[in-house]
Amino acid sequence: MALEHLPATEFDSTALNETLVPAPGSAPDGMVQLLTPEGERVGHELYGRYADDVDGEALRSFYRDMFLIRRFDTEATALQRQGELVMWVPLTGQEGAQIGSGRALAPQDYVFPTYREHGVALTRGLQLSHLLRRFRGISHGxxxxxxxxxxxxxxxxxxxxxxxxxxxxxxxxDNAADASSPAGATVAYFGDGASSEGDVHESMVFAASYDAPVVFFCQNNHWAISVPTEVQSRIPLANRAQGYGFPGIRVDGNDVLAVHAVTRWALEHARSGNGPVLIEAFTYRMSAHTTADDPTKYRLSADEEAWIGRDPLTRLEKHLRASGAGDDAFFAALAAEADDMAAQLRSDVQAMEPPSFADSFTDVYAEPHPLIAEELAFHKAYEDGFADAGSGNDTEEEVGA
Incomplete structure (x- = not known):
């Protein structure tokens, strides 16, 4: 399952954008794709070699990551509905885009996520229960x-x-000052809705001006909450890169293999000092924007049903079964592993203890601060005053609660 990092290829921005990005108003059939919806593996002139070393074992590991993160998403949604989390941000439907790109990262690369990159977090080795601390309301991070x-x-x-x-x-x-260490790049994840923000435009201007080693990874899931992509942009989002003078690539976001290959190319391009790349992963948010959202208010069930056949997990499962890389025993064992993971996740969340109110005073400055110490003393005196009044709050913990 050794996935080697390949050297970046020579790049012609005009040619790449003309050949890989559909013309305005055209169907999205000009996207990079290495695995068809039927599970057939196909080649690509430019990106094919970035997937040549992805064998059956590697594809099983990709599927495992996608399967586990979908189960995690399902369990987190259930926890929110049962009052264990304040809110949750689902990712169902976007597993291919996240696992494919996340598995392309090198250890020295740095990720800047939104609030939905649970799959990328899994590929970076985070304990999944830690993602839920913020959504349980007990941590700022x-x-x-x-x-x-x-x-x-x-x-x-x-x-x-x-x-x-x-x-x-x-x-x-850092890369220029220390040639002995492996060069790194950053990946900025954002959605189609965020692409309409000035922050993204300004960031791309700076990145192009300074040849910054950054990959802009846009998960176009078709909806900025209730606003469809066609209202936000008259052209494919990847085409915007032309205006800044760097590569823009539109990839089938439900094809984990194609996403992986394109992201590997983009990261090598950035690390090699060639500047930024914009990747538009064309996918679909199968669930709500958050658990506070009701997508039935703004989109048709027929649209959702049309995307079911493009499910990134179903697509890879078809390939694994057809190629003999995955059998019933593999999928059964993975289902059992997911059940165990979900049970452990629920146990971890229910065991989480909220911080005391006094802890909020310690997280303001890195070093002790006299004003904070004064305010903490006032807070403690305030609590003690309730206890002296015989209010029934006999302990600090009860008052803080």
């Missing part, structure tokens, strides 16, 4: 980004994209 090069979730739309470019500009200086 949930994990240490330095341990996995996976940044904290960004809830403000598109705010992570300028951060990714700034970080990439710093990485470029």
């Amino acid at each position: 949930g994990w240490d980004p330095r341990e996995s090069n996976f940044h904290l979730y960004t809830l403000v739309l598109a705010a992570q994209v300028p951060h990714a470019v700034g970080y990439a500009m710093g990485m470029a200086r």
Whole structure:
């Protein structure tokens, strides 16, 4: 299952955009695809070699990641409905885009996610229960980004994209100063809705101006909450890269193999000092925007049904079965593993303890601060005053609760 990192190819931005991105208003059949909806593996003149070393074992691991993260998503949604989480942001339908791109990352690369990149988090080795700390309302983050090069979730739309470019500009200086260490790149994940934000435009201007090693990864899931993509853009989103002077690639986002190959190429292109790349992964959000959303208010069930046949898991399962790389025993064992994972996840979430109110004072500054110490003392005196009044709150914990 050795997936080697290949050197970046020579790049002609005009030729690439003309051949790989459909003309405005055309059907999305000009997208890069290496695995058809029927599960047939096909080649590609430019990106095919970036998938040549992805054998049956690697594809089984891709399927395992997609299957587990979908089960995680299902369990997290159930936990929210049962009052264990404040809110949840589903990803069902986007597993191919996330696992394919996440598995293309090298350890030195750094990820700037939105709030939906649970699959990418899995590929970076995060404990999945840590993702739920923020959604349970007990943490501002949930994990240490330095341990996995996976940044904290960004809830403000598109705010992570300028951060990714700034970080990439710093990485470029590091790459130039230390040729002995492997060069790194950043990946900025965002959706089609965020692509309409000024933050994305400004980020692409800076990235192009400074040849920043950043891959802009847009998951076009067709809906910016209730606003369809065609209202936001008259052309395929990947075409926008032409205006900034760097590559724009439109890939079948439900084809995990094609996403993986395209992202490997883009990362090598960026790490090699050739500047940014925009990837538009054409996919579909099969579930709600969040658990606070009702998609039946703005989209037709017929549209959802049309995308069921393009399911990224179904597509890869067809290939695994047809090629002999996956049999009934493999899929049964994976289902059992997912059940165990879901049970452990539920146990972990229910065991999570909320922080005390006093903890909020310790997280303001890295070092002790006299004003914060004064305010904490006032808070403790305030709590003690309730206890002295015989209110029945005999302990600090009860008052804080």
